[in-house]
Amino acid sequence: MTNPPTNPYGDGHFGPYGGQYVPETLMSPLREVEEAFLTYYQDPSFQAELNRYLHDYVGRPTPLYHAQRLSAHVGGPQIYLKREDLAHTGAHKINNCIGQILLAIRMGKKRIIAETGAGQHGVATATVAALMGLECVIYMGEEDMARQAINVFRMRLLGAEVRPVSSGSRTLKDAMNEALRDWVTNVRTTHYILGTVGGPHPYPIMVREFQRVIGRETRQQILAQAGRLPDILVACVGGGSNSMGLFYDFLDQPHIRKIGVEAGGLAIEPGKHAARFADGQRGVFQGAQSYVLQDAAGQIMPTHSISAGLDYASVGPEHAWFHDTHIVEYTHASDAEALAAFQLLSRLEGIIPALESAHAIAEVLKHGPAWGRDKIVIINLSGRGDKDVDHARKFLLP
Numbered sequence: 001m002t003n004p005p006t007n008p009y010g011d012g013h014f015g016p017y018g019g020q021y022v023p024e025t026l027m028s029p030l031r032e033v034e035e036a037f038l039t040y041y042q043d044p045s046f047q048a049e050l051n052r053y054l055h056d057y058v059g060r061p062t063p064l065y066h067a068q069r070l071s072a073h074v075g076g077p078q079i080y081l082k083r084e085d086l087a088h089t090g091a092h093k094i095n096n097c098i099g100q101i102l103l104a105i106r107m108g109k110k111r112i113i114a115e116t117g118a119g120q121h122g123v124a125t126a127t128v129a130a131l132m133g134l135e136c137v138i139y140m141g142e143e144d145m146a147r148q149a150i151n152v153f154r155m156r157l158l159g160a161e162v163r164p165v166s167s168g169s170r171t172l173k174d175a176m177n178e179a180l181r182d183w184v185t186n187v188r189t190t191h192y193i194l195g196t197v198g199g200p201h202p203y204p205i206m207v208r209e210f211q212r213v214i215g216r217e218t219r220q221q222i223l224a225q226a227g228r229l230p231d232i233l234v235a236c237v238g239g240g241s242n243s244m245g246l247f248y249d250f251l252d253q254p255h256i257r258k259i260g261v262e263a264g265g266l267a268i269e270p271g272k273h274a275a276r277f278a279d280g281q282r283g284v285f286q287g288a289q290s291y292v293l294q295d296a297a298g299q300i301m302p303t304h305s306i307s308a309g310l311d312y313a314s315v316g317p318e319h320a321w322f323h324d325t326h327i328v329e330y331t332h333a334s335d336a337e338a339l340a341a342f343q344l345l346s347r348l349e350g351i352i353p354a355l356e357s358a359h360a361i362a363e364v365l366k367h368g369p370a371w372g373r374d375k376i377v378i379i380n381l382s383g384r385g386d387k388d389v390d391h392a393r394k395f396l397l398p
Contacts, residue, residue: 012201118309119151196239200287211245
């Protein structure tokens, strides 16, 4: 396989995007994390331990499932689902958390912090902290805590302290702000398990590498099942870790379309969506330069999505580079389209998807009929919908 178009372990820049826009007090811990990652990630003993946990604890490889009833309903391509919803804790987030907790142990850290929106990253972080016997604090916006009460209970059941964030919009961006403040105060004892391919270098690269297991498995599985590579890959994009995990190991195949689906919310109007590529501008937010939803003065705009995990004002910097260089196509699905997809997959395949993943399904429902019956499409089913059932019920019941 040829090298992908971005430097695997570069200086943290993807074209003009990325970087380390952080207070001086965070430069030292960021260097420590980068040095640990570069030292241990290529070490055979680290990889052996990582793979053992991914197999024995996380349950990898996750299946690639041919969704025949969904394919027949769409009436176009053959649709396969990469079942990250079957990974331990119910989403792809655990892949990155296992990797980072193993680095934290090697760095001698005794305390773990994280931010979470939909709660899946918080649950995965609380899970690995419990596994390793480390103190764990999760920051979560009060709005998201109300939407994801089940996940809040799961985190606390796992022994984590969940700290409500009441500032700003009380969602993911505010939780991340508080986590960064905590890290500044407690850098000697604490490792911050950032949950997506965003934030300051080295997190976009490090999280990408821990999530690439999705694409590596998918490539092997589709060759075994269909005898060839897919034509189209589709995944939702919040910060962008599940989509990056699927897309990255197919970058040597430019003829394979890669479609990232953002949160179109209620409308592409200020404060009603979280589609950064539809309505954002280049800016700096929470440690990196990327596309950001901001006003003319550079102030962060309010965002909205029915999905807590996609309700974020920026996107990973490598995604910004992929957008500008047309490596990946980016589109968006509305709240209504995601809810329809949420119901349809449940009824056709007996699989309740996360509302995040439902955005990717909505894209295939919308455009799949025109793609042709000779095509193979893979959707990354990034998480299961147990966490969203109560929230969705409020919109779906008369």
